[in-house]
Amino acid sequence: MYCLHRMMMIVMGFNMRYLDLRRKIRDVRMWAIQGIAEAGSGHPGASFSAAEIMGTLYFRRMRHDPSRPGWEERDYFINSKAHSAPGFYSTLAVAGYFPPEEVRTLRKLGSRLQGHPVMYSERQKNYSVPGVEYSGGSEGMGLSVGIGIALASKLDGKKNRVFVLIGDGESNEGQIWEASMAAGKFKLDNLVTILDRNRIQQDGFTEDIMPLDPTKDKWAAFNWQVFEVDGHRVEQIVDVLNKAAQVKDKPVMIIANTVKGNGVRHMANNPQWHGKAPPKRHTEVLLEELESECLIAPSIIAGERENYEDKIRKVEREGVDMIHIDVMDGRFVPNTTFFADKIKKLRPSTSLPFDAHLMIEKPLEQIQEYIDARCDIITVHAEVCTENEFREIQERLIANGISPGIAINPGTDVPEWLYRCLHDLDVVIVMSVNPGFAGQKFMPKVLPKMVEVNKKLREHGFKGYIEADGGIDATTLQQAYDAGARIFVAGNAVYGGGDIHGAVIQLRHKAAVALERRLLNHATQLNIRPDWMKARKHILIPYANELGIEEELHAVK
Ligand code: DX5
């Protein structure tokens, strides 16, 4: 099923690349927090819980055209939980409806971007924000509006689809349930409603204030087709939206389990941050945190060379971000693992993105097989590509919605031609061992190169991720992190011992320590260290010893 949905996505043209999608959503959070901090008010909690939902819709799923907001064929998005406005505006901006810098005018006098989005009448339409289809603020009404549009489309025989985002606090409103009955009655299969199930509303936790559970059963009882996903996993959102498109004669409810404030650790799952702005002086550090998001990608060739499905399942349970798949052909490297046919077989076992690292002599000749195997990221080696070959690979991957990557061995420098291909490059793997085998020792000599490569690539406009591959474990991760890596491949560290659970916890812990240290240093440079530590106290406590700040933290009141 999974493969089928991915295939359809490509056929239907929803081919935004995984890492590019993640990066855009990261940018959305970064713009939103700047707007909120500048304004001194706004809702970071709801903007962040819904960031992946809105991002996946706008950057990957919806038919829309930022240069023609009123395009007749467009899909509609109704942001019923309108207080997520900073996230919504930022999504529109990153999608291209207006320049993102405008988000900094949020809630200012004279700005189009007010606390709750407004859609003006035809006569005053110049005041409207391009892309906003609905004036929100009073909770509970957006679903009814969405139903109206969906009904009208059906009556007109049009293909437009309607996506409505509602909140769980908002679901206290009676109108939501009246609307729910109506959508069921009219069998609106062109309507998809997404519930941002972050379990927090204005004054506290939803289940204390007005319990919503069993949410799934309620919507099903109102004749909706109900799905449930992790609302921060874009791959799950993409898949469920594809499933939703297949549902007939029923409206679709997607319960997206989310965390309010997700992305900034001290804001996460804390009702205090429902509608509070961070102090403006924290902005730079917060931006750094959002930008420093890191991904863990276990390499399944490490450990026993069997039961790959089972190995994938084991790390999936640990909440890793991707599966790293090392393809070795026995020619480019002195070892053979498996090829595209095996990846194809593994594909249905998980919705986690496949990060395929092709250590093969002639990547261009075989690239189609790996595209067909539905990898999400495909990285080839610079040592075996000319500029033209890589350009062709890159083009084909992009046309198929796959993130392209390039890898360099410890002894290889970034080829000059790569600077001409950065625009659509999503990942650069800087190998920290000579490729060929899992379980080798990390080569610290690649660290200065990683720093240099990162710096130079960024200067030339590279927006993708640096991936560290080879010998990454709890002792080396932090060095690679400090050198600029944000994707960490870990083979032996995860599968080499008997304790996968402990290994992943350790890696995450080390990444968190590296992040907290970085943020603290930044706060120190900005002269806001005590203040930052105060805001961050409960997050810093578990790392205090490793950061050497126990006494200092204890003194923070
Ligand atoms: C090396 C591979 C790596 C490696 C990772 O040729 O590309 O992905 O197997 O395994 P560890 O983390 O054990 O080095």
Ligand code: ZN
């Ligand atoms: Zn690898």
